[in-house]
Amino acid sequence: MALKVIDSHFHVWNLDTQDLPWLEGTDGTITHTYTLKDLEAEYARQAGVEFVGGVYVEVDCADHEAEDKIAYDIKSADPKMLACMLRSDVSPWMRVPAFAAGIREPLHIDSEPKGRCLEPSFIDGLHAMAAKGLPFESCNRVNELEDAYEAFAQAPEETVILNHLGNVEELSDEYKAVMKKMASLPNLYLKVSGFPTADKKFVSDLLKFTRETFDADKLLYASNWPVVKLYSTFDEHFSVLRDEFGDDEDFFMNNAVRAYGLKL
Known part of the structure; x- marks a missing residue:
């Protein structure tokens, strides 16, 4: 029986119609247009895998409202786009596209001030999202995870989905301490993605710590495609996680549901 997979974090973009200023700071590896069909082809190459679909995550393009329309059109045309996490500034009065499954305010980008997630309007926005059943997609600078924990602890009823293992850089005592705090939050999920795969010992130690720290039902498979190409390959990232988790459909699908x- 094929392993059913939901990719909880992928991006697509069209550089003919979208401006992504942050790509200028990369090495050119992903300065291309990517479509959902391209991602489907990546999964088609994996033996014994059924790609159920995935969650589109906003791409921090220059025109956020134009991105909403682009994402809507793709979702309308391709049932493999199961949900969209779109861009807004978190507050009780935030703009939320009607078809959005939830919101991401990217806290990791240079334009976001330190401590942004501790502003009263942000905390109030988390409460407002919880009341509407809208999860918050959180991408953070690793040295500000403590601030993020303090913010999320003030709105424990809100579902928070922490991206890319907190953008971990090293398995430091500080990182491990704050991630243990994150694991204590009742409605926080963690995407197992974003890490370079070349350092095998680091990967082994990181995944061991993650699985020992977080409940199994709070861990989500995510590819971070095509950004994964900046630090690994799609194939190697998928292989590492399949070796680690086996054909666990809770990790690869059910937890994301x-x-x-x-x-579905």
């Missing part, structure tokens, strides 16, 4: 409230 619960985290995002997906209707």
Whole structure:
């Protein structure tokens, strides 16, 4: 029986119609247009895998409202786009596209001030999202994870989906301490993605720590495609996680269904 996979974090973009200023700071590896069909082809190459679909995550393009329309059009045309996490500034009065499954305000980008997630309007926005059943997609600078924990602890009823293992850089005592705090939050999920795969010992130690720290039902498979190409390859990242988790459909699919409230 094929392993059913939901990719909880992928991006697509069209450089003919979208401006992504942050790509200028990369090495050119991903300065291309990517479509959902391209991602489907990546999964088609994996033996014994059925790609159920994935969660589109905003791409920090210059025109956020134009991105909403682009994502809507793709989702309308391709059932493999199961949900969209779109861009807004978190507050009780935030703009939320009608078809969005939830919101991401990217806290890791240079334009976001330190401590942004501790502003009262942000905390109030988390409460407002919880009341509407909208999860928050959180991408953070690793040295500000403590601030993020303090923010999320003030709104424990809100579902938070922490991206890319907190953008871990090293398995330091500080990182391990704050991630243990994150694991204590009742509605926080963690995407197992974003890490370079070349350092095998680091990967082994990181995944061991993650699995020992977080409940199994709070861990989500994610590819971070095509950004994964900046630090690994799609094939190697998928292989590492399949070796680690086996054909565990809770990790590869069911946990994402619960985290995002997906209707399959």
